[in-house]
Amino acid sequence: MAVTRADVVVLGGGFAGLSCATALAERGARVVVLEKKPHLGGRAYSFHDPRAQETVDNGQHLFMACYRETLRFLERIGTRDKIRFSENARVAYADASGRRTLLDCPAWxxxxxxxxxxxxxxxxxxxxxxxxxxxxxxxxxxxxxxxxxxxxxxxxxxxxxxxxxxxxxxxxxxxxxxxxxxxxxxxxxxxxxxxxxxxxxxxxxPGASRLGVATVGLSELYAGQARAFVEARGGRVVTGARSTSVSVDGGARVDTERSGRFEAEAVVSALPPNALASLELPPGVRGRWDGLAFAPIVGINLWLDRPVFEGPLLGLLGTEVHWAFNKNDLWDKRGDGQYLSLVISGAHAHVEKSPSELFELASGDLARCLPEFSRARVLRWTVVKEPQATISPVPGSDALRPGFATASPRFFLAGDWTQTGLPATIESAVASGHSCAALIAHLEMKKATLES
Ligand SMILES: Cc1cc2nc3c(=O)[nH]c(=O)nc-3n(C[C@H](O)[C@H](O)[C@H](O)COP(=O)(O)OP(=O)(O)OC[C@H]3O[C@@H](n4cnc5c(N)ncnc54)[C@H](O)[C@@H]3O)c2cc1C
Incomplete structure (x- = not known):
């Protein structure tokens, strides 16, 4: 079996894993990131939709000026300027009877x-x-x-x-x-x-409430740049590498399905709880986090022949769809039409519906909120479902979220669902990644040679 040595192995190539890996690489550690999918980004990625000839996010993501750890991560990898912030916390709303209103909180x-x-x-x-x-x-x-x-x-x-x-x-x-x-x-x-x-x-x-949007697809925002950052510092990012077990007797060791064995001084899991639970783990790592449940998000993308609202986003009130994002504004796209990204959060009642049912539901909501929508022609539409978008933060769930350190001094837990003092968001994922990197910096690390 091929054995690769590193200082630290990070499992999972989402925001948590990549922020942890880049923070460690910045401190001189040689890091290997193991990601089971063929692409990086986890629950926040983009892909090319050949039918629409367009980059599509797996779901629209909103940032906030108070996402300090996220901004530190993006600064590190050189993409901080790809997040555009509003001047104030300003959100335009349209309700189901077509009335418009504005929440505009100054930075006071x-x-x-x-x-x-x-x-x-x-x-x-x-x-x-x-x-x-x-x-x-x-x-x-x-x-x-x-x-x-x-x-x-x-x-x-x-x-x-x-x-x-x-x-x-x-x-x-x-x-x-x-x-x-x-x-x-x-x-x-x-x-x-x-x-x-x-x-x-x-x-x-004051100012923490300003909303931020990515001006590029999510993968372009961080996945490729984070990979380049780790690899430029002697590390490796291996996609298509599903980890199957972690052990920590003597040094730490990770076995994968098809990519061999990895040995290191420490291992960070930046996996969601159900993925972590399916691994063979060191004794004492399993915990009550096994009981965390998930909540879905449904995204509907529409390409229209004309614009139906201006500005970056619109909150919808009294409807099933919660948000409409104007990708033309976000991505500075010119042309006669409009590309909208619609979001239904906490979508338990909708995630099992067929794409056509979801398209009809979204069209009905837009027609009620935006009279202009009834005059527009929908040129194309797609639906992206994320059944396990985040953990479900029901009462009692916070007590199930684990800390970063485990019963094993060489094994750490990161991920948006760990005990960060924040809801399961990008900021929580990155804060957990940075916290694990800081804990590992205190370990005496023997420098490993990255060799297969
Ligand atoms: C549609 C949608 C909209 C959202 N909107 C927002 C928003 O507006 N603002 C916000 O802040 N947050 C939002 N979120 C939440 C945000 O995306 C997540 O909090 C964040 O991406 C979680 O990052 P993570 O690194 O903790 O986990 P993940 O992104 O899930 O990363 C874990 C990685 O581990 C990999 N993996 C799993 N098993 C294995 C294995 N055995 N071996 C190796 N790799 C494995 C997975 O493939 C994945 O890439 C949204 C989420 C979704 C789905």
Whole structure:
């Protein structure tokens, strides 16, 4: 059997694995990344759609100015400038009766940022808006340190109701944030994740709430550049290499299905929990994380013969589709038509539907929200389903998320689902990758020679 030696082996080539590998390579470690698929990127990648003659993301991804670890990663690999941020936290909404409104929160200290934003947000009474002061008071009490553990026993809905936030304010302000960041509906999602997001986004640094979009396909944003970064520093990125077991007696060892054996000083798993559970693992690594469940996201891409809205994105209210992204604006594409990327998060009720049913559903929602859509011709459409888009952050799930260190001092866990203090997002994935790299930097590492 071919044996390859390295300093560190990283399992999984998504945001967590690649951020970890590049951080280690930056510190001089020779790293091998093992990715089972033929391409890198995990749950955030793009591909060429030959029918549409277009780059298509596996699902539209939104970034935030408070994604500090992600921006550090992109800076490292030289693609930080491929994320474009809005000036303010500005989101245009259209509701199911065609009414338009705008949430525009200036980069002011809390709670004035939110207060200014909802002052102009339509469909709310002053009584609805006044509820925000109670939320502000709650965050003043819980501004720093760990958030109260009981939040993970409450749903978003129960927490916001308990804080006197009216249903209208919830529908217009908190639900789009909750469903977008947590990938579950407010009745199902734990309040802890929403409190983490609100504290970071609105009650932290002014400006943290600015929205960012990638101006290129997701793979171009990070996958190729991260690979080049690792390989330029003596490492290797092996695709089509499914790891099957990890052992840690003496040194650490990873066996793969078809790519041989890899020996190293340390191993980082940056796999999702179900993939990790299917490996042969060192004793004591298995844990309650085995019980984490998943939530789906459905994406629908439409190519229209004319534009139906302007600006980068539109939040849809009172519909099954949550967001419409205008790829012409995001990717600076010219031409008469419009390429839209639509997102249904927490899509348990939809993921089993056929592509045609999903196309009909999305078309119906757009027609209700955007009168212009009824005049447009759909030239092409595609559907991308991600049944295991993120872990499902239901109450009690946070307690199941493991830390980065394991019972074995040579084996570490990364991934958006680990205990990062954030919902399972890109930022959580990258924060976990960087944390594992920092833990490994403390290990005495014998420099290995990369040889097969
Ligand atoms: C449609 C969609 C939309 C999203 N929107 C957003 C958004 O707007 N903003 C946001 O912040 N987040 C969003 N997310 C979440 C974000 O994509 C994830 O949090 C992030 O990509 C997870 O990265 P990761 O590296 O932890 O895991 P993954 O990307 O899942 O990487 C794990 C890798 O391990 C590989 N692997 C599995 N088993 C093995 C094995 N045995 N051996 C070797 N390799 C293996 C997999 O192929 C995969 O490449 C979205 C997710 C989806 C699916």
């Amino acid at each position: 200290p809390a709670p004035f940022n939110l207060a200014a934003g909802v002052a102009r947000l339509g469909g709310l009474s002053w009584g609805d808006r006044f509820g925000l002061w109670r939320l502000g008071a709650w965050f003043r009490q819980n501004g720093a340190g760990p958030l109260p553990a009981e939040l993970d026993r409450l749903s978003v809905r129960a927490w916001l109701d308990g804080l006197g936030q009216s249903r209208r304010l919830q529908e217009r302000l908190f639900e789009p944030i909750a469903i977008g960041a947590l990938n579950e509906r407010p009745e199902r999602a734990s309040a802890l994740g929403l409190a983490q997001v609100l504290r970071e986004v609105f009650f932290g640094d």
